[in-house]
Amino acid sequence: xxxxxxxxxxxxxRLRRRQIFGSIMSxxxxxxxxxxxxxxxxxxxxxxxxxxxxxxxxFMTALPSRFPDRAGIRVALLGSIWIMVLTAFVTxxxxxxxxxxxxxxxxxxxxxxxxxxxxxxxxxxxSIVYGLLGLGIFVELLSMGRSIAAGALTLSLLVLxxxxxxxxxxxxxxxxxIRQGGLALGATRLQVVRAHVFPAALPGIxxxxxxxxxxxxxxxxxxIVIGAVAFLNFSxxxxxxxxxxxxxxxxxxxxxxxxxxxxxxxxxxxxxLAVLLTMNMGAILLRNHFQNKQxx
Amino acid sequence: MSSLTxxxxxxxxxxxxxxxSDTNTIIAVNDLKVYYGxxxxxxxxxxxxxxxxxxAMIGPSGCGKSTVLKVFNRxxxxxxxxxxxxxxxxxxxxxxxxxxxxxxxxxxIGMVFQRPNPFPKSIYDNVAWGAKINGYRGNMDELVxxxxxxxxxxxxxxxxxxxxxxxxxxxxxQRLCIARTIATQPDVILMDEPCSALDPxxxxxxxxLMRELVEDYTIIIVTHNMQQAARVSDVTAFMTLTEGRSGTxxxxxxxxxxxxxxxDPRTEDYITGKVG
Numbered sequence: 019x020x021x022x023x024x025x026x027x028x029x030x031x032r033l034r035r036r037q038i039f040g041s042i043m044s045x046x047x048x049x050x051x052x053x054x055x056x057x058x059x060x061x062x063x064x065x066x067x068x069x070x071x072x073x074x075x076x077f078m079t080a081l082p083s084r085f086p087d088r089a090g091i092r093v094a095l096l097g098s099i100w101i102m103v104l105t106a107f108v109t110x111x112x113x114x115x116x117x118x119x120x121x122x123x124x125x126x127x128x129x130x131x132x133x134x135x136x137x138x139x140x141x142x143x144x145s146i147v148y149g150l151l152g153l154g155i156f157v158e159l160l161s162m163g164r165s166i167a168a169g170a171l172t173l174s175l176l177v178l179x180x181x182x183x184x185x186x187x188x189x190x191x192x193x194x195x196i197r198q199g200g201l202a203l204g205a206t207r208l209q210v211v212r213a214h215v216f217p218a219a220l221p222g223i224x225x226x227x228x229x230x231x232x233x234x235x236x237x238x239x240x241x242i243v244i245g246a247v248a249f250l251n252f253s254x255x256x257x258x259x260x261x262x263x264x265x266x267x268x269x270x271x272x273x274x275x276x277x278x279x280x281x282x283x284x285x286x287x288x289x290x291l292a293v294l295l296t297m298n299m300g301a302i303l304l305r306n307h308f309q310n311k312q313x314x
Numbered sequence: 315m316s317s318l319t320x321x322x323x324x325x326x327x328x329x330x331x332x333x334x335s336d337t338n339t340i341i342a343v344n345d346l347k348v349y350y351g352x353x354x355x356x357x358x359x360x361x362x363x364x365x366x367x368x369x370a371m372i373g374p375s376g377c378g379k380s381t382v383l384k385v386f387n388r389x390x391x392x393x394x395x396x397x398x399x400x401x402x403x404x405x406x407x408x409x410x411x412x413x414x415x416x417x418x419x420x421x422x423i424g425m426v427f428q429r430p431n432p433f434p435k436s437i438y439d440n441v442a443w444g445a446k447i448n449g450y451r452g453n454m455d456e457l458v459x460x461x462x463x464x465x466x467x468x469x470x471x472x473x474x475x476x477x478x479x480x481x482x483x484x485x486x487x488q489r490l491c492i493a494r495t496i497a498t499q500p501d502v503i504l505m506d507e508p509c510s511a512l513d514p515x516x517x518x519x520x521x522x523l524m525r526e527l528v529e530d531y532t533i534i535i536v537t538h539n540m541q542q543a544a545r546v547s548d549v550t551a552f553m554t555l556t557e558g559r560s561g562t563x564x565x566x567x568x569x570x571x572x573x574x575x576x577x578d579p580r581t582e583d584y585i586t587g588k589v590g
Contacts, residue, residue, distance in 0.1 A: 203444035204421025
């Protein structure tokens, strides 16, 4: 009896060492988490302090100007929205379609494996390379010029691999038993995918797509290559319009020597972050909506 | 006689044995061989499955019972490395003929799986979907009710047909899967250890259900549970392993004969608990 009791309350030896190691590790992991959040908080505070006062209706609606107090973000904001919406419309059907084919239909074999591996590689290609590709294909070859359409298509190329991979993961997470259940009822593969697999994967697909788009909204390099400009004194009107985007406008302002421009650059960053947060919020709402639909 | 054998034979007593003399063969297997890649998983297997009877397939783990079951509705096609040789005919038509569409085979030969796998949809849609894709044009509400009644689930779910199929208990989910299979109006229902994930009460409900369904359907059930085979089946097929670790049919016959006077010594060893 005594032996059992003492072994259950051991404060030395192996058990004790394991407990200490566990505490150290969990503290280390907490610090790792705190690091990222802390840096983000510091960044946010400094930006709001620098640019918070520049945010007003005039800033949102005014055209660019060489006077900082008159300069607005309207053109870049509209440009970013145009580009994002178009990119979403291009990437969603193509990316999800490719993922469905690769996961559900492609015959297993070397070709399929090669394609899968290379999509992962494409996701790692530097964005400037996509810019050059867009310049060659859309701007020059297809004579779209330095237009919103060319910009959106270029960004679509950039995010497609990410959308495909995210959608593949979401499809793979759907249990095989659902596919088998559907097929055993005499359904074709397409019917099973349409009725069960795709709806079950949709929340994951949407999350992945919107995260990929959030990456695209911050992209500058490929758009500079295809000819987006930091200063444009008219709002985009259609697919063929010249355009600017938020990160480019922010870059333009920070490149100026005057402090007042730096302040409105901070204001621009706040707007960009607000757009990003809105998009992510939209992703979460959409996901919850479809998840509830699945369960209810 | 071991206690296990006693319980199996007493289970036999509860079985309402159906006459086997006036039944036709619905599925005939001739010299079946199944390969997974180079591995010969099932060999030398021939059997005749009687129509509108319950056929139980028993045998030790890895003897190919489930593999043979999946051969009957071509679910093995989904395993890329699987290859089937020999003849499997359903109503005298070889289902492995190149002109045969596996989708059509599965519409006639339905399947209930080991783990309940309802679709993440409403109870109603779970039942209606299979019928809809198979071109059912009648009154869907009626079909759903009839199928759920046949699956002995109607009274428990009639007030919540819009709820998710996943909200049901395991036993209810399995009956839902049976209901959705019935709704497609198949000829044959394959059951791959349908009770192995269920509690004893749910198991008995499913067994009762099988005895009702056999009035209209041919049922083939794979089971690990010998008492279950003795309780519900009319015919029992005992599968075992060859020297080369391939599964093969050792003996098949009326359930009471297999359990009381098996002809093959391997069957006797298994049933009396000497092996397996």
